[in-house]
Structures are given as C-alpha cells and as structure tokens.
Amino acid sequence: xxxxxxxxxxxxxxxxxxxxxxxSQLKEKILFRSRNRYEDRWVxxxxxxxxxxxEAIGLIGHNGCxxxxxxxxxxxxxxxxxxxxEMKGRxxxxxxxxxxxxxDMSGRENxxxxxxxxxxxxxxxxxRVDSIIKFSxxxxxxxxxxxxxxxxxxxxxxxxxAINVDxxxxxxxxxxxxxxxxxxxxxxxxxxxxxxKGTTIVIVSHSLSQIEQICDRSIWIHEGRIREEGxxxxxxPHYMEYMSEKTVLRAPExxxxxxxxxxxxxxxxxxxxxxxxxxxxxxxxGEVRMQNVRVVDDSGVxxxxxxxxxxxxxxxxxxxxxxxxxxxxxxxxxxxxxTYIYGTNTLIDYAEPVTxxxxxxxxxxxxxxxxxxxxxxxxLAFHKPDGFNYDFWREVCSITVKNKLNEVGVVSIxxxxxxx
Amino acid sequence: xxxxxxxxxxxQMIFSLVNKELRGRYKGSVLGFMWTFINxxxxxxxxxxxxxxxxxxxxxxxxxxxxxxxxxxxxxxxSLTGGANSVLASQDMVKKIYFPREVLPIAYVTSAFVxxxxxxxxxxxxxxxxxxxxxxxxLLYMPVIMIVEYFLALGIAMLSSALxxxxxxxxxxxxxxxxxxQFLTPVMYSQGMVEEQLQNHPALLRIWNLNxxxxxxxxxxxxxxxxxxxxxxxxxxAVVLGITVCIIGYVxxxxxxxxxxxxx
Numbered sequence: 001x002x003x004x005x006x007x008x009x010x011x012x013x014x015x016x017x018x019x020x021x022x023x024s025q026l027k028e029k030i031l032f033r034s035r036n037r038y039e040d041r042w043v044x045x046x047x048x049x050x051x052x053x054x055e056a057i058g059l060i061g062h063n064g065c066x067x068x069x070x071x072x073x074x075x076x077x078x079x080x081x082x083x084x085x086e087m088k089g090r091x092x093x094x095x096x097x098x099x100x101x102x103x104d105m106s107g108r109e110n111x112x113x114x115x116x117x118x119x120x121x122x123x124x125x126x127x128r129v130d131s132i133i134k135f136s137x138x139x140x141x142x143x144x145x146x147x148x149x150x151x152x153x154x155x156x157x158x159x160x161x162a163i164n165v166d167x168x169x170x171x172x173x174x175x176x177x178x179x180x181x182x183x184x185x186x187x188x189x190x191x192x193x194x195x196x197k198g199t200t201i202v203i204v205s206h207s208l209s210q211i212e213q214i215c216d217r218s219i220w221i222h223e224g225r226i227r228e229e230g231x232x233x234x235x236x237p238h239y240m241e242y243m244s245e246k247t248v249l250r251a252p253e254x255x256x257x258x259x260x261x262x263x264x265x266x267x268x269x270x271x272x273x274x275x276x277x278x279x280x281x282x283x284x285x286g287e288v289r290m291q292n293v294r295v296v297d298d299s300g301v302x303x304x305x306x307x308x309x310x311x312x313x314x315x316x317x318x319x320x321x322x323x324x325x326x327x328x329x330x331x332x333x334x335x336x337x338x339t340y341i342y343g344t345n346t347l348i349d350y351a352e353p354v355t356x357x358x359x360x361x362x363x364x365x366x367x368x369x370x371x372x373x374x375x376x377x378x379x380l381a382f383h384k385p386d387g388f389n390y391d392f393w394r395e396v397c398s399i400t401v402k403n404k405l406n407e408v409g410v411v412s413i414x415x416x417x418x419x420x
Numbered sequence: 421x422x423x424x425x426x427x428x429x430x431x432q433m434i435f436s437l438v439n440k441e442l443r444g445r446y447k448g449s450v451l452g453f454m455w456t457f458i459n460x461x462x463x464x465x466x467x468x469x470x471x472x473x474x475x476x477x478x479x480x481x482x483x484x485x486x487x488x489x490x491x492x493x494x495x496x497x498x499s500l501t502g503g504a505n506s507v508l509a510s511q512d513m514v515k516k517i518y519f520p521r522e523v524l525p526i527a528y529v530t531s532a533f534v535x536x537x538x539x540x541x542x543x544x545x546x547x548x549x550x551x552x553x554x555x556x557x558x559l560l561y562m563p564v565i566m567i568v569e570y571f572l573a574l575g576i577a578m579l580s581s582a583l584x585x586x587x588x589x590x591x592x593x594x595x596x597x598x599x600x601x602q603f604l605t606p607v608m609y610s611q612g613m614v615e616e617q618l619q620n621h622p623a624l625l626r627i628w629n630l631n632x633x634x635x636x637x638x639x640x641x642x643x644x645x646x647x648x649x650x651x652x653x654x655x656x657x658a659v660v661l662g663i664t665v666c667i668i669g670y671v672x673x674x675x676x677x678x679x680x681x682x683x684x
Contacts, residue, residue: 072681075517075518076518077515077518078681093518099513099516099517099540102440116432116436117513119433119519121432306446379471
C-alpha cells in the first residue's frame with residue numbers, strides 16, 4: 001500500500017449468481033438439479049481507485065450501477081471474485097444504522113451493544129457514552145427501552161453511535177435522511193468536523209448537493225466500470241446530464257403528447273446547441289426553462305455591481321411546456337474561486353414543491369448580500385423534489401460585490417462594538 | 421494472526437452477545453435466572469428416581485455416574501445443534517455490517533459453556549451434600565478438561581454453523597447426529613464395557629477411541645465419579661483431538677464465511 005493512502009481498490013470484479021429457481025434443501029438440490037441453473041451477473045468489471053488519507057469521495061451512478069456493491073465490498077460484508085481491496089485503520093459504516101439494537105434494552109445498554117459491534121471495548125465505550133447521548137439529544141429517554149422510541153429517535157441514537165466510533169475510514173450510504181432538518185444539519189456539521197480531523201470518507205448518495213458539499217472527488221460508476229472521476233463540480237453535471245437524457249428517453253410518449261405546440265420546440269433546440277457552446281453549464285429535461293435572468297437593484301435598474309448593503313433582486317422569466325406542480329426552484333452562490341457561499345431552494349423554505357404556470361416571473365429577493373469584496377456567480381435550477389432536473393443553469397450571472405469598509409474574510413457581518 | 425488480534429478487539433461484542441443470550445433465555449419467567457439451577461436439579465431428581473427405583477442399572481449410584489457425564493455432554497451437543505444456527509439466527513447483522521463472523525459461534529458456545537459451569541455448581545452441591553465427596557487432587561484436572569472441551573465444542577460449532585448457511589437441512593440432520601453421537605460416546609455406559617466387548621477387535625477399538633468426545637467424557641467421569649486423577653493417555657488424547665478439531669473448524673469457517681452475506 002502506498003504511503004498516505006487509506007483505501008486501495010485494485011481491479012475488482014464481482015459477480016452475483018442469479019438463480020432461476022433456487023432451492024437450498026437437500027431434496028431440491030438432488031431432485032431438481034436442473035432448477036439450480038443460474039446465470040452470472042457481473043456487477044463490477046474491473047474497478048480501481050485509490051483514496052488518500054483524509055480525502056472524502058462520493059460514489060455516484062444510477063440504480064444498479066454497482067456503487068452500493070462497491071461500498072459493501074469496502075465494508076467487507078461481501079468479498080470480490082478477483083482483485084484486491086486494502087484498507088488501513090478502523091472502518092465504521094453508516095450503512096445499516098442500529099444493527100443489533102435490542103428493543104427491550106434501554107438506550108444506554110443498546111449504545112454498548114451497538115458500539116461493541118463496531119469493535120469498541122468497554123473502556124472505549126465508557127469514554128464515549130456521554131458524548132453519544134449528548135449528540136443524540138436523548139438524555140431524558142436514554143434509560144427507557146428502545147421499543148418506546150419513535151423511529152426518528154431510534155435513528156438519532158443509531159447515528160450518534162456510528163459517528164462517534166472515531167473510525168479512520170467512514171463509509172456512508174444515503175445518510176442524511178436521519179431525523180428532522182435541524183438534526184440533519186447537525187449531522188452534516190459533525191461530518192465536516194470528522195473530515196477535518198483527517199478521517200477518510202466514502203459516500204454513496206443520490207443527493208449530489210450533499211456530495212458537492214463534502215467530497216473532494218466524485219467517482220461516477222456506470223455499468224460496473226468507472227466512467228468518470230474528478231472534482232464533484234465537474235463530474236456531477238455530466239452525470240446529471242446523462243440522467244436527464246435517460247429519463248426523457250424513458251418516457252418519450254408523455255413528453256410528446258405534452259409538447260402540443262410545435263413553436264415551443266424551437267427555442268428548446270436552440271438552447272440545446274447552446275449547451276455545448278457554454279461548456280455544459282446548462283442541463284435538464286427542459287419541461288420548464290429559464291428564458292431571461294436579470295439582477296436588479298431597488299429601483300428596478302439592471303446592473304451587476306452592488307454594495308453589500310444594497311437591496312438585490314434576481315428576476316427569472318420562465319416558460320413551461322405545461323403547468324408544473326412539483327417544481328423546486330433553487331439558487332446557489334459561489335465565489336469566483338468556487339467556494340460555495342450559500343444555497344437554498346423553495347423546498348427548504350416552504351417544505352413543499354411549488355406550482356409553476358406555463359409562463360411567469362420568479363423574483364428572488366435579498367435584503368442585502370452581506371459578502372465581502374469579490375465576484376460571485378449564481379447557479380439557478382428548476383428541479384423535482386427528488387433531484388431530477390428540469391433546467392439547471394450553472395453560472396447564470398455574476399455579481400460583483402463592493403464594500404465600503406475594508407473588512408477581511410468571506411462574509412460581511414452586520415455588527416457594532418460596545419466598549420464600556 | 422491478524423485475524424486473531426481482530427477477534428480480540430471484538431471481545432466486547434462477544435461479551436455482550438453472551439450476556440444477551442444468558443439473560444434473554446429466561447426473560448419473562450417468574451423465577452428468571454434461577455432456572456439455570458433449578459432445571460439441572462430437577463433433571464437429577466428424575467434420573468435418581470428412574471434409575472434407582474424403576475430401572476435398576478448394574479452400576480452403583482448410576483444417577484451420579486450418568487449425571488457427571490451428561491452435563492458436559494449437554495454442553496457439547498448444544499454447541500453442535502444450537503451453535504449450527506448461530507450464524508443463521510443473526511443473518512440480519514451478517515448481511516448488513518462487518519464484524520469477524522467467528523464472534524457468533526464463539527458467543528454461542530461461550531454462553532453454553534457458562535451454563536455448564538453454573539450447572540456444575542449444582543453437581544458439586546449434590547456431591548458434597550449427599551456425602552459422596554470429591555477428590556481435591558483430581559479436581560485440579562477439571563479446568564484442563566473443561567478448556568479442552570470448550571475448544572472442541574467451538575471447532576464443531578464453527579464447522580456446523582458455517583455449513584448450515586450453505587445447506588439449511590443440516591440443522592435438522594444434526595439433531596439425529598447428536599443423538600447417535602451420544603450413544604457412540606460413553607455417556608450412559610462406561611468405557612470399560614466397550615473395551616470388554618471389543619477386546620478381540622483391536623482395530624475397531626482404535627477407531628472407537630478416535631471419537632473426540634470419548635476421552636473428554638471419560639476424564640470427567642474419572643475425576644468426579646471415580647474420584648481419580650485421569651490417565652495421562654486419556655488427557656493427551658483429549659487435548660490432541662480437541663485442538664485438531666478446533667483448528668479444522670476455524671480454517672473451514674474462515675473459508676466459508678466469505679460467502680455468508682450472499683448465501684443468506
């Protein structure tokens with residue numbers, strides 16, 4: 001193993017036997033020999049990658065592409081048919097939370113059982129038990145039997161144990177569906193903290209925004225092979241584009257019946273070609289499209305240089321093939337060095353999708369943009385709650401922020417001093 | 421070696437599984453853990469009644485003769501039949517998370533072993549209170565023979581639990597195997613009887629003595645019933661056979677465990 005590497009996966013192949021009609025009894029094995037026919041399905045065909053110590057990588061790909069199998073191989077639940085996997089240090093997985101929980105035992109007892117499954121000794125658990133309970137926010141209920149817990153409490157306890165194991169390598173499969181929004185945010189912060197401490201992280205997720213926020217590298221697995229590998233901001237759009245195309249192909253009849261007016265097809269085709277020109281900064285199914293995006297000030301004047309105390313509105317004119325009832329409108333602001341500054345969407349703000357008419361204007365109103373001097377770019381998106389993109393547009397516009405003060409840092413925090 | 425060290429790291433898991441097994445067994449019953457002691461006591465009472473009143477055997481204090489061999493035998497047979505299910509019973513965990521799979525049969529055999537130790541408290545109480553007495557010098561050999569039996573039972577449990585995953589019928593077949601095995605081991609009769617019957621067939625006797633449970637049961641009986649220090653040859657046979665079976669079981673388990681998650 002190379003120095004500084006935490007995980008080395010070399011040319012791993014994995015097949016599963018798919019039985020036509022499986023029997024595991026003696027009678028069946030002898031009498032129905034012919035029924036025991038199976039075919040080999042190769043899930044992974046020669047995957048190789050390395051992960052440096054302290055690096056966070058995201059595995060992406062559509063369902064059945066082999067990303068979860070890869071994670072299972074890393075967890076050592078299953079073993080490769082050929083190739084080798086080497087890992088250095090203690091491995092913890094947030095794959096099946098709460099494995100081995102006993103409903104009749106108290107939360108505290110279950111912490112011990114569950115942590116023991118991760119290979120911790122009693123002493124090590126004793127040292128961690130308080131921080132686990134604190135993190136789970138279950139102080140009042142910790143001595144009640146786990147069967148009295150709600151499912152959210154159950155997951156919170158399980159997550160708290162798994163994340164406090166202090167592993168060298170952390171494997172995560174679709175984690176942040178734990179608890180309410182506040183707890184999710186807490187988990188995310190904890191994850192960042194863990195990463196900062198030098199833990200190697202491997203995440204499988206369908207939520208690309210999660211991956212972009214935490215991972216240094218994305219690996220796109222496609223039909224058992226690595227299709228692309230690199231910075232999430234580069235790889236993820238390619239993957240999303242592929243997925244949108246695939247979804248459109250999957251339901252061609254629907255799309256055609258909806259596209260009643262041929263005139264509306266034209267601008268779509270134009271923007272499709274524009275995609276390639278703009279180096280793939282825009283992708284999506286196109287059922288809703290942004291037509292025009294303007295950044296205006298208080299008096300409605302379009303401009304792109306603002307003081308950080310000034311009122312800013314982003315106006316988005318859009319057109320849709322039909323009335324869209326499950327839309328989420330999202331925005332992300334990046335500094336020109338690709339630092340993620342801020343992101344939100346209507347689902348975060350209103351907890352339910354919004355309805356878009358066939359055409360209209362959306363206004364994103366900011367009282368001020370409390371950032372420090374710099375150039376910022378804005379990403380805008382129309383997508384479904386599950387992440388399927390109608391129209392994702394990277395770097396739609398850029399805003400230059402000016403500051404009257406000579407402050408330093410990323411943001412400009414409104415403040416005052418009180419000196420006695 | 422690395423695997424053994426890892427197993428040592430997971431000692432807390434073994435401990436907590438054993439704890440769960442022992443405490444969970446009588447959960448919900450009124451007398452709870454007391455059943456661990458009441459059960460063998462009642463068993464002994466039945467044997468005494470049957471074999472000293474109804475069916476008189478030609479052996480003095482037959483109920484003790486039988487009981488000192490039956491207690492270790494029950495431990496062994498539980499490891500064989502119950503241990504076979506240990507991986508299958510925890511398939512949810514095996515399919516979902518990583519831990520050294522050996523933990524499962526080890527925990528099962530250990531809990532059965534602890535159970536045997538507790539039963540032996542009853543045995544000793546009976547031996548002392550009935551005035552039968554014990555030989556302290558001979559008792560010094562008890563721990564040795566117990567440890568050997570533990571490793572033998574572990575080897576067998578690892579083998580049976582791993583094979584059962586691939587071949588589910590085994591768990592039912594094992595019931596019959598355990599019964600036949602009991603009759604092929606001097607539990608209900610003495611080794612002397614067999615040697616007498618087979619004195620003209622030395623080859624058969626040699627095969628007979630290959631049964632790994634034979635020297636172990638004989639040693640228990642020598643120590644507790646005959647109050648003698650066990651023969652060195654018996655001890656040696658027990659140690660060699662016990663260790664051999666344990667290593668075979670472990671190696672087989674290591675190989676077979678790779679496919680567990682996919683088979684379950």
